[in-house]
Amino acid sequence: MKMFLRGWVLMGLILLASAAGAVELNDVYRQLGDYKIVATGGIRLYYPISAEQAVPRVVSGFVKVREQLLQSFPAQRQFEATVILNDHDDRISSSSDAEFDWINLGMFEEIGVLSTRAYSLEKRFAMSLANIMILRTLAASSNSWRRKLAILAVPQWFMDGLALKYAFSLDSIHFSRLLDMARQNRLYSLDQLNTILSQPTMIQEEMRFQAHSMFEFWSQKYGKDSSIALLKNIMRKPGEFNRKFREHYGVSLNDAYKAYLDYVCDKCNEFKEKSESQVVEIEDREIGGHFFRSLRNVSPDERVWVSSRRYSTETYDLFYQKGDKKPVILLKNVHPLLLVDEFSREIYIGKYTVNRARQRSLGLHSVTPEGRSRCLASAKGSFKPLGKQFGRIFYTSLSSGITRVMSVDPEFKNSTRVEYAFPKAVHPLDLALSKSCRELFYTVETSDFKKRLIVVSIKGDDREEKPIELYASSGDIGSLQFGEDKIWFAAEKDFYTRQLFSLDLEGFVLEKWTQLPGGVWDINFSNDKIELITLNRGEFWKTSISSQAPGYKSEEVVQPVEVEIPELNPVRGEKYRSEFNTSYWKPLMSEDEEGYVFGIYSYRTDRLGRSNIVIAPQYGIESKNWGYMGLIMQRFGQIKATATVHDTVREKNYLDQDYFERSKAKVIDVQYPLTLSTTVSVGLDLTERSISKYPDPTTKPLPTVGKDHSLYARVNHRAIRTEPYYQVFPRKGRTVTASYKRGNEIFDGEMNYDSMSLRWNEYFPLRKDWVLTARTVLAQDDKKDGIRRPDDLSLGGTDFMRAYDSSYKYGDSLRAFSLHIGHPVRVRFPRFISWVYNEFMIAELFWEMGDVKNQGSFDWRYDCGLELRSQLLLFKRIPLILRVGYAKQNGYDKSNTYFEVDVSDVADLL
Numbered sequence: 065m066k067m068f069l070r071g072w073v074l075m076g077l078i079l080l081a082s083a084a085g086a087v088e089l090n091d092v093y094r095q096l097g098d099y100k101i102v103a104t105g106g107i108r109l110y111y112p113i114s115a116e117q118a119v120p121r122v123v124s125g126f127v128k129v130r131e132q133l134l135q136s137f138p139a140q141r142q143f144e145a146t147v148i149l150n151d152h153d154d155r156i157s158s159s160s161d162a163e164f165d166w167i168n169l170g171m172f173e174e175i176g177v178l179s180t181r182a183y184s185l186e187k188r189f190a191m192s193l194a195n196i197m198i199l200r201t202l203a204a205s206s207n208s209w210r211r212k213l214a215i216l217a218v219p220q221w222f223m224d225g226l227a228l229k230y231a232f233s234l235d236s237i238h239f240s241r242l243l244d245m246a247r248q249n250r251l252y253s254l255d256q257l258n259t260i261l262s263q264p265t266m267i268q269e270e271m272r273f274q275a276h277s278m279f280e281f282w283s284q285k286y287g288k289d290s291s292i293a294l295l296k297n298i299m300r301k302p303g304e305f306n307r308k309f310r311e312h313y314g315v316s317l318n319d320a321y322k323a324y325l326d327y328v329c330d331k332c333n334e335f336k337e338k339s340e341s342q343v344v345e346i347e348d349r350e351i352g353g354h355f356f357r358s359l360r361n362v363s364p365d366e367r368v369w370v371s372s373r374r375y376s377t378e379t380y381d382l383f384y385q386k387g388d389k390k391p392v393i394l395l396k397n398v399h400p401l402l403l404v405d406e407f408s409r410e411i412y413i414g415k416y417t418v419n420r421a422r423q424r425s426l427g428l429h430s431v432t433p434e435g436r437s438r439c440l441a442s443a444k445g446s447f448k449p450l451g452k453q454f455g456r457i458f459y460t461s462l463s464s465g466i467t468r469v470m471s472v473d474p475e476f477k478n479s480t481r482v483e484y485a486f487p488k489a490v491h492p493l494d495l496a497l498s499k500s501c502r503e504l505f506y507t508v509e510t511s512d513f514k515k516r517l518i519v520v521s522i523k524g525d526d527r528e529e530k531p532i533e534l535y536a537s538s539g540d541i542g543s544l545q546f547g548e549d550k551i552w553f554a555a556e557k558d559f560y561t562r563q564l565f566s567l568d569l570e571g572f573v574l575e576k577w578t579q580l581p582g583g584v585w586d587i588n589f590s591n592d593k594i595e596l597i598t599l600n601r602g603e604f605w606k607t608s609i610s611s612q613a614p615g616y617k618s619e620e621v622v623q624p625v626e627v628e629i630p631e632l633n634p635v636r637g638e639k640y641r642s643e644f645n646t647s648y649w650k651p652l653m654s655e656d657e658e659g660y661v662f663g664i665y666s667y668r669t670d671r672l673g674r675s676n677i678v679i680a681p682q683y684g685i686e687s688k689n690w691g692y693m694g695l696i697m698q699r700f701g702q703i704k705a706t707a708t709v710h711d712t713v714r715e716k717n718y719l720d721q722d723y724f725e726r727s728k729a730k731v732i733d734v735q736y737p738l739t740l741s742t743t744v745s746v747g748l749d750l751t752e753r754s755i756s757k758y759p760d761p762t763t764k765p766l767p768t769v770g771k772d773h774s775l776y777a778r779v780n781h782r783a784i785r786t787e788p789y790y791q792v793f794p795r796k797g798r799t800v801t802a803s804y805k806r807g808n809e810i811f812d813g814e815m816n817y818d819s820m821s822l823r824w825n826e827y828f829p830l831r832k833d834w835v836l837t838a839r840t841v842l843a844q845d846d847k848k849d850g851i852r853r854p855d856d857l858s859l860g861g862t863d864f865m866r867a868y869d870s871s872y873k874y875g876d877s878l879r880a881f882s883l884h885i886g887h888p889v890r891v892r893f894p895r896f897i898s899w900v901y902n903e904f905m906i907a908e909l910f911w912e913m914g915d916v917k918n919q920g921s922f923d924w925r926y927d928c929g930l931e932l933r934s935q936l937l938l939f940k941r942i943p944l945i946l947r948v949g950y951a952k953q954n955g956y957d958k959s960n961t962y963f964e965v966d967v968s969d970v971a972d973l974l
Contacts, residue, residue, distance in 0.1 A: 153444050282313065294309060409432060440474055467486045493509055
């Protein structure tokens with residue numbers, strides 16, 4: 065039997081090595097390598113040495129953003145903004161640390177994506193810094209309790225919308241999504257806005273855009289300082305946000321929301337009149353939707369495009385279709401911009417891979433319609449093919465904050481070369497090449513987040529010529545394309561959304577081609593048509609217009625002018641040495657298998673997360689006893705070493721006897737990420753067990769006490785498709801934990817045993833939101849000298865065999881299997897519990913079988929039942945997961961009803 069279990073464990077490890085997923089363990093460390101520090105102009109910047117050339121430009125941009133925000137937050141002039149830069153191609157672009165008011169930013173800018181991930185580094189910094197300044201208005205980071213309470217007191221949509229309002233004005237992305245929502249009567253209610261953290265990427269962005277628009281309207285109607293005044297006073301009565309809103313805005317939150325709806329309705333009517341002249345006809349509905357763009361023809365009856373239809377986030381796959389056949393995936397996890405060579409029938413596109421540092425890296429690939437792919441340029445940041453000339457593929461390289469135009473010969477290895485390197489002060493956000501690949505068109509962003517269109521010659525003879533500014537927009541410019549001796553682009557001008565324009569390079573005549581309500585997000589020329597991607601009903605679709613003549617007024621633009629490249633002040637950084645920040649008396653709340661644990665903890669952490677120290681006194685509600693936990697963590701590259709000591713008392717159950725066990729442990733753990741989804745841990749566990757309170761009466765044996773010293777190894781794997789509420793209802797993927805533990809006499813250990821286990825959950829999506837789940841647990845103990853462990857294998861309770869009492873049966877060999885089929889259900893709670901908002905609920909039927917034994921054959925037991933799982937918002941702020949179930953034993957009349965509350969999300973908030 066042991067050989068059988070080892071085979072299962074081995075098979076699990078083999079499958080884990082090749083598995084890939086979406087929601088990952090996220091145990092990969094991202095601030096690898098040597099770092100430097102520079103402090104100037106109210107910015108304290110931590111940056112990798114690889115990005116040193118770009119730092120003067122980055123610091124200059126950040127200082128301008130900070131000065132702009134200080135006009136709204138003058139009291140925070142003494143606050144030094146701390147920013148940590150990451151130099152890799154990962155899609156994690158920005159985050160804020162509410163504990164110490166740090167900002168983490170990825171330097172890579174995803175040209176061509178359709179969400180706010182396309183924002184510039186400066187724009188992402190503005191959003192993060194505005195959020196930090198709002199948090200500091202609520203409470204200082206040094207006052208952890210007050211800061212946490214304030215965050216719970218103010219709705220998340222309020223914080224996010226306010227941060228966007230102070231960061232920058234409504235832009236084309238915001239207006240397009242907002243007007244699309246209003247046209248389709250999809251504006252979110254206040255209750256729906258409260259669920260913002262649980263929504264998929266696009267809905268989260270729509271909610272933030274709506275909140276941003278609400279604040280723009282409210283500031284004009286009720287006073288621009290009302291929101292800040294509310295934040296400064298909310299802590300006087302943190303449970304009365306609605307009353308405080310009325311005090312500072314002069315109207316109730318509901319009335320202010322209704323006034324906003326009326327405003328949006330009027331705005332929609334205004335836009336409807338302007339857009340009625342152009343009929344929008346959605347084409348190719350079978351391939352559009354979600355995040356969708358780059359539809360290109362390979363031949364008259366072959367086409368390719370990128371789409372995120374398999375994901376709920378903006379993650380793209382490359383699709384290919386011939387005639388009316390079913391589309392097939394050529395490449396997964398690609399960048400959305402591509403180039404088709406109709407002569408060779410090859411598609412050139414950037415593809416994400418995982419490098420040795422366990423970080424995603426973009427490389428340029430070619431793929432044929434038959435699915436044969438090869439990597440042409442593996443250097444990080446190689447993407448967006450621009451054209452083909454002289455047998456070479458021209459493409460964009462964005463590495464360590466420096467942008468270059470590169471080329472590669474597909475027929476030869478190691479044939480990359482630099483065609484043009486942008487000056488260090490220039491930061492292009494979109495690029496296009498002329499047909500001859502000699503003129504480079506690009507856009508840059510001004511300090512007030514407006515765009516400029518510029519052209520420069522990249523011919524060897526003309527490289528000394530200065531760049532020339534062709535057009536200055538009052539808003540955004542993107543989707544650059546060269547065609548018919550014109551530069552085509554989508555820009556904001558007189559319609560708040562991005563519309564199609566062309567600029568004649570001879571007479572410098574600007575022609576407007578569209579007035580689409582959903583704007584223009586991609587351009588492609590196909591015979592006598594111009595194919596466009598536009599926004600409709602929250603998703604991106606194809607439409608087309610004639611290429612014969614524009615239907616709108618043309619105008620001459622200001623004559624082009626030469627662009628002066630600014631001189632940047634040099635920045636001298638100092639080598640980073642560990643800097644520690646300390647937080648005292650932070651609230652602690654956790655839950656173990658025996659009940660809730662409350663306490664406080666203090667920790668000291670390295671600025672780059674390379675080491676930390678935690679000390680936490682704890683109090684167990686069930687045990688009514690104090691304990692403590694101490695932890696030291698140190699990183700060595702991707703290896704994380706942790707030493708932990710703890711002394712706790714917990715209530716446990718053994719052979720149907722409740723008792724209290726005191727556990728004093730010293731644990732050394734070493735962890736390493738095998739992949740983005742899989743980590744392996746090995747360690748030494750020195751635990752001394754004793755019984756602090758015996759059951760009364762004691763009628764059966766209790767676990768062996770003494771020194772339980774062991775060596776262990778564990779593999780954790782999580783690869784679940786990213787979707788809303790995946791913690792409550794995973795829909796595709798798997799979670800696996802395989803472990804081995806050996807108790808021996810090391811350091812005078814007194815218990816000898818071998819323990820192995822494999823826990824595997826697999827999730828299969830079915831039609832119409834049904835999901836089939838298969839769960840398996842295999843475990844085997846081999847104990848010597850008749851020892852009894854408190855971790856003896858058992859069944860029953862709320863995990864496996866739920867129709868039976870908790871730990872109804874013990875043994876040394878356990879097998880358990882279950883099948884579940886679940887579906888979301890809609891349940892509206894009655895008014896008398898309106899303080900509980902039901903975000904999401906599923907109903908799941910399950911069937912289980914299992915047994916645990918000491919010897920002989922398995923005597924299988926069976927049960928079946930129904931479980932309801934729901935994600936709730938208490939007081940429309942505090943997230944909880946609730947499990948309620950009923951299970952009945954097969955062949956018996958006995959049944960069991962169980963109820964469980966998961967407070968892990970509350971613990972995360974604290």
